[in-house]
Amino acid sequence: MSMPLRPGDLARLGRYELVGRLGEGGMGTVFLGRDPDGRLVAIKTVRPEYAADTEFRGRFRSEVNRAQQVPPFSTAEVLDADPDHEPPYLVVEYVDGPSLAAEIRDKGPLSGSALHSVAVGVATALTAIHGAGVIHRDLKPGNVLFARGGIKVIDFGIARAFEATSQHTRTDQMVGTVAYMAPERFDSLDGRPVTAAADIFAWGAVVAYAATGRTPFAAEAAAATAMRILTQPPDLRGVPESLVPVVERALAKDPVERPSARELLDLLLASSVTKSGSAGTGSAVPGSAHAGSAVAVPVGAGPVVAVSDQGARVGVPSGRRRSKALAAASVAVLLAGGLGAAIRYLPVESGGAEVGAGPSPFLSAPAQVSPGVAAPGEPVTPEERLAAIMRGNRQTLIHVAEIDRDLSLEKHNAEVEVGDGTGAKSLFALDSLGVDYLIRSMADPSVERCIGVRIIPDVGSEVVATDCTPTKGTIFELARSEKTDDQGRPTYWIYNDTYGAVQWDEDEKSLYVQEVGDADVLTTFSFVDRGPLPATASLGTPSSEPSR
Known part of the structure; x- marks a missing residue:
């Protein structure tokens, strides 16, 4: 459902008439628009601070061109874009349906064929997205929509343009949502680029959320959620046994241990034999009459991660895993204050506001608090105090x-x-x-x-x-x-x-x-x-x- 336009909103963008607002986030505003043929479309505009960056505009153009190569099944089709417009904008298919986040909020967790259809539908979308050489980077329940005929994944294709420009690569400007971020996205030690495996991790977190109404690493604050993602096994209580092995593999700490989107889809289809003998195809939606619970086909789960009292990982001998263990231990030390340092995390709680949606709270962790110095966790700057107020942490x-x-x-x-x-x-x-x-x-x-x-x-x-x-x-x-x-x-x-x-x-x-x-x-x-x-x-x- 759209909201009315506000005073000061544009009436048109290019050849598109703007008729309402669909939402607003850290990167810009999404409008409901109408093309010259009368077709409703969703138009995402870019905030001025990004639009002023010529490097961003170049990356925006290349990422949109790539996103237009994604087949439109299970995704909202990219229809048009103008990176040279003031403001730059992206036009995608308008999907008139509730998000997974809204469904879980209003009706509770999914089960049976509805849950399996979401898992298959999102995996199908990732197969198409990755097949076109695109990484989503912000897969979350709010970006999974229930459309007529199946699942649609939205907001893919331009995240890298925001994340990769030179002035937007700090850790407090990563594009994404903390609770659905893969461990390597917090890892600054080995400097590996984000790969499609990060989307697979997000898929596991989304499916766990759909099944239980909570994220598998949920904590009271973003920094604590990040620590759990880095060091703890997922909490999959409430996820059906038929899906647990696949979700565990998707949530493996090491990206090389996760299946690809195509492999993920194959695993899901192999385990989709229902009591009625039909296969889940991603077409069922919550509340549909299609019933039946999936029968699991044994799938080898990824390794179990053990954590010592000091936060270091146990039983991970390889060099790649050892690097990840050092990253987790380093974050633990920073949060504990042993280095007297401070770590900037993201302006969200674990439940899922957008990273990059505003200034980051400064989580200061000095070894001891001196007079006149903010206590650990106390916001320091006006921007940090405002962010804490917006998160509901301050009076x-x-x-x-x-x-x-x-x-x-x-x-x-x-x-x-x-x-x-x-x-x-x-x-x-x-x-x-x-x-x-x-x-x-x-x-x-x-x-x-x-x-x-x-x-x-x-x-x-x-x-x-x-x-x-x-x-x-x-x-x-x-x-x-x-x-x-x-x-x-x-x-x-x-x-x-x-x-x-x-x-x-x-x-x-x-x-x-x-x-x-x-x-x-x-x-x-x-x-x-x-x-x-x-x-x-x-x-x-x-x-x-x-x-x-």
């Missing part, structure tokens, strides 16, 4: 930039007001729901109170306190504006996808929600760090799933 003031005031919610009052930014009444936290948020009051961390939209028929709307249940009235999106506040902090529009943008009424001295398109959206908000969450706070555990 924040929500500053109304145009009037230099702050949102305020008294314990006894239902209406959200503005105040002077003092006291617990002005403290909030962003509770991440993928790319959207609940906005939670920290006035009393033991009580769940979030900001929501109240519609008053024939009168208007109010911004009020309500339960922290994800509904169409409580889920908000933050959209970066071009403005800054009086302290130079970036500002955002706060949108509710159903009702509109949160605005300040100067005449009424109150907040309201303005339907998008009625008038220009004038009110912007910045976020001011107010320290770590109190020990009693528990974000990320809403009382129910989002209402549809």
Whole structure:
């Protein structure tokens, strides 16, 4: 489902009319467009900081040309691109179907033929992508869509253009999602390039997530997830026995021990004999009538990785494996603070926001903390503090930039007001729901109170306190504006996808929600760090799933 265009959005890109927004990430914005024949398409634009790099534009052009050679079965077909346009853009087939991430969020893990069809469908897509010489680099549940007739994999083909340009090769700018990244992507010791085997690892993590609703190396923070990927065996509890051997091989630490996409597909098809005697072909979707559980054909699993108390790997004698063991041990030492160093990881939690979507949190790990030096894990720069706020790790003031005031919610009052930014009444936290948020009051961390939209028929709307249940009235999106506040902090529009943008009424001295398109959206908000969450706070555990 698309969202309305926002004030300032272009009406056209090249020969394409823009009719809505499909999403926004670290690399750019995806619009719903219409070609001259009336066909709906998805158009991905590139952020200005990338578009200004001539090396990026060259790589973008070559990667798109390569991606256009990928057969369109099981993938969203690449239709067009203009790397010389301002901004550069890529046009792909529009797939009108939910993502795997949305299906698992709304309906729970898959099983039986639906799960096997996802495994086969994604492996089929990787076979086509790799066969054209393309590496996806960001395979994740959000990039797997349920289309009419089967699975479609999207967002392949241009990741290398972002990752390989000279000014975008730092470890804090890798393109991808931490929970689905292969170990070699964190390995800076042997300098091996990313190969198609990284996509196979991501396939294993995606299938495990589809079967269980969690990633196989899930941890509370991105750095901890990366450490588990480097040093721990996957947690495959809940994955059907028929798929465990194949998923284990895909999640092997050493890329040479993983099957190719073609081999992966052969293994899956060999184990797809169901109770009804039919083979899984990737055409079933969740909720379909096609039933039956797969019968496993024995498949040799990859080696089991053992980890010592010190974090070094045990029982891996080869030189290649020894290098990986050193990489894992080095990361363990850095995180433990033994070198007094700092390691930049990615601006995401293990659940899966995009790497490269913003500044990276600085995970400082000095051997000891001196006066005036940030404690381990404490964000240092304004960018790092903002990233921690966006991840839901910090309390924040929500500053109304145009009037230099702050949102305020008294314990006894239902209406959200503005105040002077003092006291617990002005403290909030962003509770991440993928790319959207609940906005939670920290006035009393033991009580769940979030900001929501109240519609008053024939009168208007109010911004009020309500339960922290994800509904169409409580889920908000933050959209970066071009403005800054009086302290130079970036500002955002706060949108509710159903009702509109949160605005300040100067005449009424109150907040309201303005339907998008009625008038220009004038009110912007910045976020001011107010320290770590109190020990009693528990974000990320809403009382129910989002209402549809």
